[in-house]
Amino acid sequence: xxxxxxxxxxxxxxxxxxxxxxxxxxxxxxxxxxxxxxxxxxxxxxxxxxxxxxxxxxxxxxxxxxxxxxxxxxxxxxxxxxxxxxxxxxxxxxxxxxxxxxxxxxxxxxxxxxxxxxxxxxxxxxxxxxxxxxxxxxxxxxxxxxxxxxxxxxxxxxxxxxxxxxxxxxxxxxxxxxxxxxxxxxxxxxxxxxxxxxxxxxxxxxxxxxxxxxxxxxxxxxxxxxxxxxxxxxxxxxxxxxxxxxxxxxxxxxxxxxxxxxxxxxxxxxxxxxxxxxxxxxxxxxxxxxxxxxxxxxxxxxxxxxxxxxxxxxxxxxxxxxxxxxxxxxxxxxxx
Amino acid sequence: xxxxxxxxxxxxxxxxxxxxxxxxxxxxxxxxxxxxxxxxxxxxxxxxxxxxxxxxxxxxxxxxxxxxxxxxxxxxxxxxxxxxxxxxxxxxxxxxxxxxxxxxxxxxxxxxxxxxxxxxxxxxxxxxxxxxxxxxxxxxxxxxxxxxxxxxxxxxxxxxxxxxxxxxxxxxxxxxxxxxxxxxxxxxxxxxxxxxxxxxxxxxxxxxxxxxxxxxxxxxxxxxxxxxxxxxxxxxxxxxxxxxxxxxxxxxxxxxxxxxxxxxxxxxxxxxxxxxxxxxxxxxxxxxxxxxxxxxxxxxxxxxxxxxxxxxxxxxxxxxxxxxxxxxxxxxxxxxxxxxxxxxxxxxxxxxxxxxxxxxxxxxxxxxxxxxxxxxxxxxxxxx
Numbered sequence: 001x002x003x004x005x006x007x008x009x010x011x012x013x014x015x016x017x018x019x020x021x022x023x024x025x026x027x028x029x030x031x032x033x034x035x036x037x038x039x040x041x042x043x044x045x046x047x048x049x050x051x052x053x054x055x056x057x058x059x060x061x062x063x064x065x066x067x068x069x070x071x072x073x074x075x076x077x078x079x080x081x082x083x084x085x086x087x088x089x090x091x092x093x094x095x096x097x098x099x100x101x102x103x104x105x106x107x108x109x110x111x112x113x114x115x116x117x118x119x120x121x122x123x124x125x126x127x128x129x130x131x132x133x134x135x136x137x138x139x140x141x142x143x144x145x146x147x148x149x150x151x152x153x154x155x156x157x158x159x160x161x162x163x164x165x166x167x168x169x170x171x172x173x174x175x176x177x178x179x180x181x182x183x184x185x186x187x188x189x190x191x192x193x194x195x196x197x198x199x200x201x202x203x204x205x206x207x208x209x210x211x212x213x214x215x216x217x218x219x220x221x222x223x224x225x226x227x228x229x230x231x232x233x234x235x236x237x238x239x240x241x242x243x244x245x246x247x248x249x250x251x252x253x254x255x256x257x258x259x260x261x262x263x264x265x266x267x268x269x270x271x272x273x274x275x276x277x278x279x280x281x282x283x284x285x286x287x288x289x290x291x292x293x294x295x296x297x298x299x300x301x302x303x304x305x306x307x308x309x310x311x312x313x314x315x316x317x318x319x320x321x322x323x324x325x326x327x328x329x330x331x332x333x334x335x336x
Numbered sequence: 337x338x339x340x341x342x343x344x345x346x347x348x349x350x351x352x353x354x355x356x357x358x359x360x361x362x363x364x365x366x367x368x369x370x371x372x373x374x375x376x377x378x379x380x381x382x383x384x385x386x387x388x389x390x391x392x393x394x395x396x397x398x399x400x401x402x403x404x405x406x407x408x409x410x411x412x413x414x415x416x417x418x419x420x421x422x423x424x425x426x427x428x429x430x431x432x433x434x435x436x437x438x439x440x441x442x443x444x445x446x447x448x449x450x451x452x453x454x455x456x457x458x459x460x461x462x463x464x465x466x467x468x469x470x471x472x473x474x475x476x477x478x479x480x481x482x483x484x485x486x487x488x489x490x491x492x493x494x495x496x497x498x499x500x501x502x503x504x505x506x507x508x509x510x511x512x513x514x515x516x517x518x519x520x521x522x523x524x525x526x527x528x529x530x531x532x533x534x535x536x537x538x539x540x541x542x543x544x545x546x547x548x549x550x551x552x553x554x555x556x557x558x559x560x561x562x563x564x565x566x567x568x569x570x571x572x573x574x575x576x577x578x579x580x581x582x583x584x585x586x587x588x589x590x591x592x593x594x595x596x597x598x599x600x601x602x603x604x605x606x607x608x609x610x611x612x613x614x615x616x617x618x619x620x621x622x623x624x625x626x627x628x629x630x631x632x633x634x635x636x637x638x639x640x641x642x643x644x645x646x647x648x649x650x651x652x653x654x655x656x657x658x659x660x661x662x663x664x665x666x667x668x669x670x671x672x673x674x675x676x677x678x679x680x681x682x683x684x685x686x687x688x689x690x691x692x693x694x695x696x697x698x699x700x701x702x703x704x705x706x707x708x709x710x711x712x713x714x715x716x717x718x719x720x
Contacts, residue, residue, distance in 0.1 A: 106683075132576075150677060170394070171667060186480050230378060
């Protein structure tokens with residue numbers, strides 16, 4: 001019994017110690033950014049041969065590590081499914097969530113999060129077998145639809161079928177792998193998800209050529225990194241780390257030419273490189289934080305092309321994700 | 337003061353009080369810390385979300401459900417599905433467990449070994465793996481809707497589920513259902529009467545044969561009297577899938593199958609140990625007063641074996657109820673899948689939803705265990 005008393009006292013003392021410093025201080029102390037990703041989604045976050053992580057979201061995590069710790073390798077990746085992700089961020093198990101998460105009002109408010117930016121403008125689409133002979137989503141009345149649970153996808157598909165006066169049978173699983181396995185086994189006629197994911201999932205199918213993604217996009221899915229509410233410094237760091245990558249692309253700075261641009265006279269470029277202004281200090285970071293991000297990870301365009309672009313198995317063109325100067329939506333507020 | 341501390345009784349009491357105080361302080365600290373953190377991070381809390389619109393569809397809802405219903409109704413759908421799977425699982429695993437348990441003690445070498453092999457294999461593989469295995473086997477083994485396995489153009493089986501015709505609710509259907517019920521209740525009273533008569537006069541009455549005969553003949557007679565008008569709603573292939581009739585989904589089939597196969601092994605072992613625990617002398621005594629081996633099993637061995645087997649079987653029923661939560665892996669819409677899964681994700685209120693879900697399992701388990709404890713009490717040897 002005395003042992004138990006001691007134990008409970010020890011537990012009390014332990015819980016009492018967990019003081020809350022800012023996320024930046026916690027990360028600097030730990031020397032690593034804990035980053036929540038999917039881990040099984042080609043193009044976004046995937047473990048490739050050799051155990052390396054690869055993808056747009058993964059590069060988002062690396063950029064944070066480069067900005068805060070000066071080393072893009074100092075990331076601890078945490079694989080999370082769609083059900084676990086929010087609790088992991090709320091509880092502080094991870095410092096930032098970069099897991100193809102759609103920005104919605106509820107998530108931004110009542111869940112206690114802040115969305116940092118949009119690292120991929122997506123929309124929901126449908127994939128079907130070619131031999132089904134379906135050419136449009138309007139022909140899907142009565143179809144069985146495979147969905148990943150706990151996503152905005154699930155809500156969109158309900159809204160869409162209702163608004164078109166069509167019926168469907170929902171077949172939902174909590175992991176993307178089971179969704180794909182069941183679709184492949186013929187449990188459902190249609191697989192629905194964000195269009196980018198459909199292309200990614202299709203690369204995993206054995207008979208890739210027999211599946212098509214229907215042309216209709218039924219929703220807006222702005223995907224982006226998420227941080228906890230109430231830590232404005234960390235929020236700003238995340239936002240401007242991402243912005244620096246977009247601004248760099250706009251200014252023509254890439255990971256390859258960045259060192260040669262150090263002698264540039266262009267004040268815009270000099271500010272991004274940290275040679276002028278107090279951008280880094282304002283965030284509580286080193287002056288060269290954006291330099292490290294671009295040098296080690298690359299600008300937004302490089303990251304896009306490397307992971308999901310037309311030369312990857314996903315073959316996605318920039319579309320909405322082109323810079324605003326090229327007809328897309330990617331736009332960084334002024335870096336000054 | 338020091339003297340009082342040396343008194344073992346007082347000292348014991350003091351430590352107990354301290355422990356309880358420590359525990360209360362610990363729980364209070366955790367509780368208030370959680371609340372403070374929730375508030376600080378601006379996370380919404382409370383139970384308002386239950387009346388919010390769900391916005392998603394549930395395929396296998398036992399009650400009417402559409403995407404404009406509330407999260408409260410999602411809870412209800414999940415709860416009913418959990419109860420359905422638990423109820424059906426308990427019935428089938430009991431039947432299978434009894435059969436396998438008796439087989440295990442059979443004198444036939446092959447039957448005995450097969451039963452032992454079955455128990456050893458399925459008892460020792462984690463239930464989650466079995467569920468996933470059966471699910472993926474079911475999905476891959478069955479054909480697509482257009483190539484359905486077809487029984488007499490009325491029952492269809494494909495990778496979307498098992499499609500059965502259902503009779504319309506008319507006078508014939510209802511009368512036949514009632515007649516079956518009457519026969520079952522009648523058999524119960526017949527058994528009581530036969531037992532009493534046997535005790536008084538020693539004459540035996542073939543209760544089982546009579547009841548089974550009545551169960552076949554009486555509904556058939558009722559069918560013709562009430563107009564011979566069975567009207568089935570047959571499933572038929574329309575568009576992508578079958579429509580009409582009743583569909584049992586592959587998720588439900590795989591989950592029930594896995595739970596029954598798994599739980600039955602434990603019940604079989606409980607039955608076997610119960611029978612083996614009845615001393616040999618009892619059987620010999622039964623034989624010596626001239627009871628047949630069937631009578632000896634029914635009148636002497638089983639009543640004693642059941643008493644021993646009930647407590648472990650109760651545990652297995654409770655395990656089955658709890659294991660049904662693994663349905664989340666295959667997406668059968670029971671409470672963990674839809675409420676602690678989808679609703680949790682859409683509203684983000686993890687603490688509230690998980691607390692409600694835990695409370696549900698606790699309540700189900702306590703009710704099942706209360707019923708069976710009552711039964712156990714009733715079956716106990718009445719000592720005077």
